[in-house]
Amino acid sequence: MIRPSALRVEDRVIFAGQAHTVVAFSGTTIRLLSDAGETTVVALSYLLAAEDFELIGAAPAPRVESVGLLEAMPEHVVAAAREWERHLVEIETGLPPGAAADARPRPEYDPMTQTMAARDKAKAAELTAAGSKTGVRTVQRMRARYRDQGLWGLVDTRSARAAKPTGHVDERVLAAAVRVIGAQTGTSTGTKSRAIRQIRELLDDEHGPGVVELPSRATCYRLLEVLSKGRHTFGSAVTRRQTANKPPRPYTATTAARPGEQVQLDATPLDVMAVMDDGVIGRAELVLSIDIATRTICSGVLRPVGAKAVDAALLLARSTVPEPMRPGWDQALAMEASRIPHQRLVALDARMAMAAAKPVIVPDTVVIDHGKVFLSEVFLRAADTLGISVQPAHQQTATDKSIVERTFASINTLFCQHVAGYTGRDVTRRGADVAERAVWSLPELQELFDEWVICGWQTRPHDGLRHPFNPDQATSPNDAYAALVAAAGYVPVALTGEDYIELLPADWRAITDTGIQIEYRTYNSAELRQWAGQSSGVTAKGGRWEVHHDPYDVSRVWVRNHHGHGWITAPWTHHTVVGQPFADFTWRASRKIAAQRGVDDTNEMAVAVILAALLRRADTGPGADRVLARTRTAREMTNHLPAELTVPPSAAATVPALPAGTAADEESAGEESGAVEVVVGEVVPFGMFDPFADDPFADDSGVRR
CATH class of the missing domain: 1.10.10 (Arc Repressor Mutant, subunit A)
Known part of the structure; x- marks a missing residue:
């Protein structure tokens, strides 16, 4: 109806708070002359985009119709608005919309002979005669609304009112x-x-x-x-x-363009029941790190519920050092293969080959929650040592580390539900005999999880992971790593075995003639023996030596050679009795059992024998002694004498009282013993020493000799 305004020379405009006159055009620039006589050259786009720009004396530009709003209105309301538009156009121009080219205005609406007021009066009379009582004021109001809002201004606003969900409640x-x-x-x-x-x-x-x-x-x-x-x-x-807890800000996908750009860390209980070291069934906790760019599970550590700071620090060490480069890894893997009572997912040689092919990702940034495990000094110091930036997520905002949260759900679906002892994600999905089905010990569950990561997760295409050069193709973490490394143009250099040792927890100990003692375990070797009784030279530590150990394999330690270079490896002196790796919490459980049996828990050999039996029982599952094990751990075991001793009267003076805890062991016998008869004068030969027996110091009758 009104043609767009044009900007011409000598037009007056408002710009930068002042009135200007357009004096010249040059391409896309305009020369303006202010009333104060100042000349300004400005780009046309900048002039038109100015907030206070105004073309003085120009007719208003037409408004674009709100087509989307009109589509939401009832048809009869839109039809009434268009009928009003037809009448108003006739008032303004003399002809209705769509008139023929040779059409002439009706006399009462001819702009050449009738004023606007006369035309408004004629239109009001026409509408009233047609049966719609309309006043001149109504016609003028509708014309003003049409000029300001276009067709939307003619819509009956009663139909445009939004519904009030809460009604007319106070x-x-x-x-x-x-x-x-x-x-x-x-x-x-x-x-x-x-x-x-x-x-x-x-x-x-x-x-x-x-x-x-x-x-x-x-x-x-x-x-x-x-x-x-x-x-x-x-x-x-x-x-x-x-x-x-959902954040109010818009959701944005977490993206990374290269391996290690962002790694997310978190810990959660695994939905699988495992046989703990004392024979009681419990859930393990999984501490996990996953790379965002490739969805590679960098490392995962399983331990009893209640992860510690050292577990998070060890997670960084395992992520940055390949398995084959960790000290003693191949020997430990061979020992584990000799004791696992099940068919391995892959052969031992293939296990080593696939572990060597697993991507090693050195993180640039790790995203953590506010758990005390990740905010501890041990973890932050380890990250600082590796040059890793630690980025805490927002409080109670799981979306900040959504990838690792979703990975836990995938682990439950792809791994946990296929493992004996699966609990389901909540009690409504839990079976009736979950505890009866639990057969795997914690080390075995860790081994199964590690094998599943390299055999299943790393080679399986993920729907949420797309090939960077072919977005339509789902890809596996290994393939995504290969593609992104090629695009990045560099490969991070993994840490060495010595770096792995540096990241392990450290203690300071003296080297004696018997070696080094940590928690009543003695470590010694021929290389360590030559430094017995000597000072390390570190005066701040009183001449003691720096000792590092892996909390999940305390069968050996590493001592820093303060008088030379490198590390001195010292195995546990009683490791031949156990014959397999074990964790520090397993050692503590063995000492606790020894104390409950009345055995000196500082006696290294006695605890080693109990440890061997403990690991064997954990390997074979809870068996028939599950109820007894639960009872034993549910109550505090105190040192006590047997309930009854039967001794011949003639020998009462010659038989000393038995010390506390020398009755037949309840667990090895399978049931608590009643009276035990001590025979005097009879020579009882020693039986074959069995380190894997529940109580190797007891004979067939259950009495310790």
């Missing part, structure tokens, strides 16, 4: 309901009747008893339904808390 009731619903986030799920009672109490406290009247009970229920929509106020408490 605003005070509405505000109280919103506050009550917000307070339900951290509480246990209740019913709507409880919420109504809380709303009533809140209104009475704020406005006085009975001042604000509640609507009917049905209206209150509908109100709560509307206000709690999508918040799960009266549903699952877990879902409600998770929904409330």
Whole structure:
């Protein structure tokens, strides 16, 4: 209806708060002359985009119709608006829309002979005669709205009103309901009747008893339904808390362009029951690190629930040092293969080859939560040593490390549910005999998980992982690593075995003639023996030597050679009795069992024998002694004498009292013994020493000799 305004020489414009005159054009630039006589050259796009730009005296430019809004309106409302548009165009131009080229205006609407006021009066009379009573003022108002808003200004606004979900409820009731619903986030799920009672109490406290009247009970229920929509106020408490923890900012995908650019760390209990060192069934905790760019599981550490700072630090060490480069890894793997009572996923040689092919990713940045494990000094110092930037996620914001959270769900689906002892993700999905099915010990479960990572996860195409050069193709972590390394143009140099030792926990110990002692374990070797009784030269530590050990394999330690270079490897002196790697928490469990049996828990050989039997029992599963093991660990075992001793009267003076704990061991005998008869004068030969027996010091009758 109105042609767009044009900018010409000598036009007057408002720019930068002043009136200017257009004096010249040059390409896309315009020369302006202000009323103060100052000349300005400005780009056309910059001039038109200025907030205060205005073309003085020009007709307003037409507005683009709100087509989207019109489509949401009923058809009869849009038709009425278009009918009004036809009449208004005729008033303005003299001809209705779509008129023929040779058409002439009707006399009452001819702009050449009739004023605008006369045309408005004629249109009002025409509409009234047609049956729609219309005044001149109405015609003028509709014409002004059409000029300002276009066709949308002619729409009946009653049809454009938005629905009011809460109806006509008192605003005070509405505000109280919103506050009550917000307070339900951290509480246990209740019913709507409880919420109504809380709303009533809140209104009475704020406005006085009975001042604000509640609507009917049905209206209150509908109100709560509307206000709690999508918040799960009266549903699952877990879902409600998770929904409330969602960040208000827009979601953005976590992306990385090269391996190690960002690695996410987290810990969670694994949905598998395992046989712990004392024979009791329990869940293990998985501490995991995953690379964002390639979805490679850099490392995963399994331990009893309650991860420590050293576990997180060890996670970094295992991530940055390939398995074949870790000190003694091949020997440890061979020993594990000799004791695992099941068919391996892959042969030992293939296991070593695939472990060597697994990508080694050195992180640039690690994303952690606010758990004390990751915020500990041990972990932060290890990250600082490796030059890794630590980025804490926001509090209660799982979306900041969504990749590792989703990986835990994938591990449950692809690994845990296929392992004996699978618990399901919650109690509603748990079987009736989960504890009966648990057969794997913690070291075996760790071995199974490591094999699954290199055989299953790393070679399996992931739907959420796309090839960088072919987005339509799902790819595996190994293939994604190969592609991204080629695109990055460099390969990170992995740490060495000595670097791995540097990242392990350290103690300071003296070297004696017997070696080094850590938690009543003695370590010695021929190379270490030559430094017995000598000072390390580190005066700050009183001449003691720096000793590093792996908490998950304390069968050997590494001593820094302060008078030379490198490390001195010292194996545990009683390792031949055990014959396999073991963790520090397994050693502590063995000492606890020794103390419960009345054996000196500082006696290294005695604890080693119990440790061997403990590892054997963990390998074979709980068996028939599960109930007894649970009973034994549920109560505190005290040193006590046998309930009854039968001794011949003639020998009573010559038989000394048995020390505490010398009765037949309840666990090795399978049941608690009653009276034990001690025969005097009979020579009882020593039996064959069996280090794997539950009590190697007891004979066939259960009595220690």
